[in-house]
Amino acid sequence: MKLEQLFNKKVDRPIEGVIKADDDVALYVELDEYVITDEVAKRLDIFLDAYLNYQGANGVWVSGFFGSGKSHLLKMLALLLENNPIEDITPLEIFLEKRPLNEGGIFANDLKRAVSIPSDSILFNIDQKADVISKTELDALIAVFVKVFDEHCGFYGKQAYIAQFERELKDDHLLDEFKSKFKYISGMEWEKGRARAKRMADAVDKAYNEVSGQNVSGILDKYRADYRLSIEDFAEQVQSYIVEQEEGFRLNFFVDEVGQYVAGNIKLMTNLQTVAESLATKCKGQAWVIVTAQEDMSSVLGEVNQQSENDFTKIQARFKNRMKLTSQDVAEVIQRRLLEKKDEFIPVLSDLYHEQENSFKTLFNFADGSQSYKNFKDREHFLQSYPFIPYQFGLFQSAIQNLSTYGAFEGKHSSVGERSMLGVFQQVAVAIKDHKLGELATFDLMFEGIRTALKTANQQAILRAELNLDNKFAVRLLKALFLVKYVKEFKPTIRNLCVLMHDSFSRNLPSLKLEVEEALNLLEKETYIQRNGDLFEYLTDEEQDVEKAIKDTEIDSDVIAAQLDKLIYDGVLKNRKIRWEENSQDYPFSRKLDDKLSGRENELAINVITSFHDYRDAYEKHKSDTLFNHELRLVLPESARLVGDLVLYKQTEKYVAHETKATQQDNIKRILTEKGLQNVERYNQLKALTSKLVGSATYFVAGKEVELSGEDGQSKMVRAFGELIKYTYPNLKMLRDITYRENDIADIIKKAGQGLLGEDAQLPEPQQEMFSHIQSNSRGGIRTTVKSLLEKFESKPYGWSFAAILCNLAHLCANGKVEVREATNLLDDANLSRTLRNISVHSNLILDPQVEFTPSQIRAVKNFYNDYFEMVAHASEPKAIAKELQESFSTQATELDKLQSQADQYPFLRVLSDIVIKLNDFKTRPYTWFMTELAKQEDTWFDYKDQTIDPVVKFMKGAKKAIYDDAKQVITEQKANIEYVEGDEYKSIQDALVNATIYKGTVIQQLKTDTEMLVRKINAQVKTEQKSAIESIEILQDKLVNFEDFKLLDLARQEQLTSEFSRVMTKLKQQSLIAMLRDEARRFEEQAYTQLVQKLMDWSQPSPEPKDNSKPDAEPQKGSTSGKTKIISGVQESVKSQVKSVSARQIKVEYAKPWLSTASDVEEYVEEYKKALLQTINDGKNIQL
Structure with missing residues (x-):
């Protein structure tokens, strides 16, 4: 099924996209297809009330963005009020068939009453009618009004002096006769000849002289010379015209695009106000001025409200009746005129809706910080909008407005004017009419609807891309990026661009994303766009953009508003936060002036309404607004002095600052100094006046006027703000009268200790509320941090203080209801208090409800x-x-x-x-x-x-360790003796010490037994070895002392010899090592004992007798034996012959065999041993046995 089959009317039928004021063709179609939207109905109802009940304001200001239907509404009003038949039917009859007029009621009755008032409508586009009149001329605007009025009266509007000539002839009842005479004389109709006034001057003079009976020359030149343009004269002419008509007659001027014509021109705007005012004064409500503008009145006025507060007030008063059209109006018109579906296709479209409704948010909601735009609300909305998507109406409007602001369009007013929203959407609908059901209109298609109105320079990149790029999708994407280039609230990320380019419900999202990414990469590579992080932006001449942005920067009422904001909030209220006496808590608030935010936005707000506000006197509106907005609204009394002095103050301040630097003349400097001092005083007066006005203001909170006593502005604002706190934060009462301080956190954690409140105890209400929130987040998989907890309970409906939140959290933590983690580390009580008060880590502190465990x-x-x-x-x-x-x-x-x-x-x-x-x-x-x-x-x-x-x-x-240590010590210390001990104890001990399970069972007891046994055996063996060694020494001693030679020694030498035996025996008694005992005994026998024997022998040898030739030999000493004389005394001893002794062990026997095995071997060995002994004796040595 093709999309064009769905529509009730052919989408490619002729629809005039732009309604022109001077276009009379197809008026019936325009009337028949006009849609009375809900918003238009409301605006018309208000207008009709004013039209039927004239209260002095005869001006109507119709505003709206490009293509919003302003001109169409203006034209419909003109046709309706005049109500001349068109194709045998009146506009009223056509309108009464439309919804909601066909339902009857007050609205329909009021329209009938208004149409019943006889009237003429003069409908014109002021720019077109002013084709040869310069806006720089002081009387440019009134000249246009005069022109169209003259034309309406049948006079020559292009030359006002000729029209005046005709008017006077008519007043004298000579005009028809003059026309006849002129035709007779010139052969030309007057309506044609008056356009050739200079060439037809003679004919004019002749005809005039004949009908007037005068004889003048150059009559038209005289009129030209004498003619003076005057608003007052114009109003009188209109009033005269009205008087000539039937009773109650009205003449209404419908002026299209007046906003663009007078924009920024103070004189033209003032003239417009003067025209309306003069008509009101002269005609008493029988002449109305209804105008259209692309912006609301305050934007069009521009600098007027800075230059003259009086003019501003007058203009507002004169055009008090305002009709503002919105994007909703346009969407409804497009839906009803273009997109209305045939009844037979409603079921299939409904099925499509139900198939796709769950994916609408995924497909069409913008993300990444973009402003939210409308999506399909329900089935009816889908039926009304398809194949378009609701966001396209609002986004395209923003795109056009911003492109216009940046001068993207041709034309002297830098606005579109050649296309309407309806026209653009129709062009897109025609482009996709052959597409199948389920396919969608993409946003890039909107570009074709405005292409012809764009300056070539602004679409140069697209023109190049169309010529050079083979990727058609990339070109389409480039067009979409162009449209949203200046829409700051739209973030052109890949996700959002996919939404713009989504062309079918059957489209695969991953493939679309891939196609968008590839196209963006190509466009970026070819420098058609630039990437800025995740955002993609269409590129134009940056210098022109910057230059245009600078030129379009306005210093308008914002400067005045900023100063008034400062006077009220800094001068009267004085504080950025307000302390509520009931809980001593400070609450920040948003500062607003006439609904405009100044500075940071907070949950609570104070909104001061001044004379600049459109609905300053709408008390019911203030009540209803505060019922849904959490703000304290102050409506200041009217004060012309405040506005006037404030403007003068800022003007003086700026001028003095600039000129003081620029001037070099002393007298000028002095004047500037005086002006500056006067301005300081003026500012002080302004502060006093502002405080007085705040004290006299009317206060609104929660849909009610707050009655406050006293005149002090600051006090009244604070008290009224308290009412706002109670209304906004109903859950504040949970905290009761408890005072919370940050310093309490450590005490809470410390005092709570480790116990809960008790299994059956109920948590206090604020703690239970907080705990429930944390539990709810946990169950939903949402991570709760201290930061998010603070944000939750600092905001409505709680409004708790920072300290209150943290103290209640501390209670939950200390009582084990909540645990706090920093990253993955669970915080203990020691760190919890310090960390909770550290704001810098709050976003990293994760809160989890403690896990519940069964008893x-x-x-x-x-x-x-x-x-x-x-x-x-x-x-x-x-x-x-x-x-x-x-x-x-x-x-x-x-x-x-x-x-x-x-x-x-x-x-x-x-x-x-x-x-x-x-x-x-x-x-x-x-x-x-x-x-x-x-x-x-x-x-x-x-x-x-x-x-x-x-x-x-x-x-x-225990004692087992001592047993182990003793055993280890024994085998360490007795290692040298163990080999001389028989038994398995040593091996058992070694095994036990390396036993890995010695600490178990009875192993240690066996170790003790083995150790004790080993020690006993060692000790016994040592004693045995000591005894044996000592006995061997004692034998040697006995041998020595029993020598006869020993007995012959003196006592000293005897003791010297025996002391060695005593010494070695003492040493042996002290030695506990068996090897050492044996070695010591052996060494003594082989070495020490031999030396002792040798010494004994040495001392026992007789001394040789001295040879004296003069004396005979001495007689032997008494007592000597064997006839041999021995000298005992060491003193008398002289040199003796040295006799050596050897141990029998040292004598070497020359025997070849290694052992003795036979008797013969023994005899041979004994014989050889005998020979060795004898040889030793023969060598003069003694043999020690």
Whole structure:
């Protein structure tokens, strides 16, 4: 099915997109197809009330954006009020068939009454009628009015003096006769000849002289010379014309596009007001001026309200009746004139709606910070709009308005004027009429509807792209980007551009996104657009854009408004926040003046309404507005002095500042200084006046006027603001009369300790409200931070203070209802107080409701704690129990780690390594793990406790450790003796010391037994070895002392020899090493003893007798034996012959065999040994046995 089949009327039928004031063709079609929207009906109703009940205001201002239907409405009014038949039917009859007039009622009756008043309508486009008149001329505007009035009267409007000539002839009843004479003389109709006045001057003179009986020359030149344009004369002429008509007759001027004509020109605007005012004065409501403008009146006035407050007030008063058309009006017109569907296709369209309704938000809602535009509201809305999408009406309007602002269109008023919204949408509808059901109009198609009105320079990039780019989709996307270039509230991201280019319900979104991305990449590469982050922007000549933006910057009423704002808020109220006495809490507020926000927007607002506001006197409106807006509204009394002095103050300030820098003349400087001082005083007076006006203002809150006593403006504003607080924040009462301070947070956490309020205790209302919010977010998967919590409860309907929110949160945290995490770290009480008060981390503090645990889970964990650590858990709340358990595990890990560090000395302690690792792992476990998962490991940990931890700890702290140490000490210290001891004790001890489970069972007892036995054996063996060694020494001593030679020694030498024996025996008694005992005895026998014997022999040898030739030999000493003389005294001893002695062990026997095996071998060995002994004796040596 093609889209064109859906429509009730052919979409390609002729529809005049732009209604022209001077176009009389197809008037019936214009009347028949005109749509009375709901908004237009309201505006018409208001107009008719004013028209029927004249109250002195005869001016009507019809405003609206491009293509909103202003001109069409103006033309319909002109045709209706005049009500001349068109094709045998009157405009009234056509209109009475339209909704809502066909329903009857007051609206229809008022229209009938208005039409019944006899009237003429003079409808014209002021720009067209002023084709040869310069706007710079002072009387340009009145000249146009005179021209169209003259033409209406049948006179020559192009030359006012000729029209005046005709008017006077008519007044003298000579005009018809003059026309006849002129035709007779010139052969030409007067209506044609008057356009050739100079060439026909003689004929004019002759005809005039004949009908007037005068004889004048150059009559028209005289009229030209004498003619003077006057608003007052014009009003009198109109009044005369009205008097000539039937009773009650009215003459209405319908002026199209007057707003553009007079825009920014103070003189022209003032003249327009004067025209309307003069007509009102002269004609008493029988002459009306109805005008249209693309902007509302305040925008058109421009600098007027800065130059003259009096003129501004007059203009407002004269054009008090205002009719503003909106985009909703246009949308409704387009829907009813162009998009109305045939009844037979409603079901299939309804099916399409139901198939797609759940995806409308996904497909057509803008994101990424763009302004929200309308989407399909319901089935009816879909039927009315399809194949267009609701956002297109509003977005296209914004696009056109902004393009116009930036001078994108041809024409002297930089506005479209050649197209209407209806015309553009019809062109798009025609372009897609052959598309299938389910396809959509894309936003780029709107470009073709305005292409011809655009300046070539502004669409140059598109023209180049159409010639050079093969990617047609990219060209279409470029057109869409052009349309939204200056729409600041639209963010041209990929997502939003996909919405603009979505051409069918069956379109695959990922493929559309890919196509958009590819097109954007191409356009960016070819420099048709620029990318700015995620935004894409159409490129034009930047210098022209900047230049135009600068030239269009207005310094208008904003300057005055800003100063008045300062006077009220800084001068009277004085504070940026208002403290409410009932809770001592400070509340920030938005500053508004005449509905316009100044500065930061807050939840509460104060809106001061001044004389500049359109509805200053609409008290019911102020009541209804404050019923839905959370603002305190003050309506200031009228004060011409305030406005006048304020404008003068700003003018003086600006002028003095500029000229003081520029001038070099001393006298000028002095004057400027005086003006500056006067201005300071003027400002002080302004402050006093403003305060007085605020004190006399009318206050509105919550749909009611607030009655306040006193005259002090500041006090009344504060008290009225208190009423606004109570209305906006009904949940403030939850806090009751409790005073909260930030310093209380630490005390709350400290005093609450680790216990809950009690299982059955109810949370206080504010805490329960807060806890419910956190729980709700948690269930919905929404993360709650301290920052978001503050935002929630600082705003309506709560309005709680920063301290109140944090204190209640602290209660929830301290009582275990809520836990706070920073990143993934759960904050404990020690850090919680400090962190809650640190604003910089609030966005990182995550709030979670504490997990609920069953009583059995809590009891199981407590029982585990009691049994495992063999002490009672102090906590009763899950989180606190888990914390206590975690701390105990940590302590145990530290203690076991200290033991584990001794594993080099006690190898069996390595069994603790894995346990310590697992215990340390508990430090990072969330408390919920202990409540839910620890029970699963209960058997494991009790096994650790029973089989390892407790036995090891008991071992290391008890007597068993001493046994282990003693055993280790014994085998260390007695290592040298062990090899001389028989038995298996040493091997058993070694095995026990490296036994990984020595701390278990009876191993340690056996170790003790083995150690004691080994010690006893060693001690016994040592004693045996000592005894043997000493006995061997004693034998040697006996041998030595029994030598006869020893007995011959003096006592000193005897003691010297025997002391060596005593010394070595003492040493042997002290030696506990068996090897050393044996070695010491051997060395003494082989070395020390030999030396002692040698010494004995040495001392025993006789001294040689001295040879004296003079004396005979001395006689032997008495007592000597064997005839040999021996010298005993060491003093008398002289040199002796040295006799050597050797130990029998040292004598080497020359025997070839390694052992003795036969008797013969023995005899041979003894013989050889005998030879060796004899040889030693022969060598003069003694043999020591």
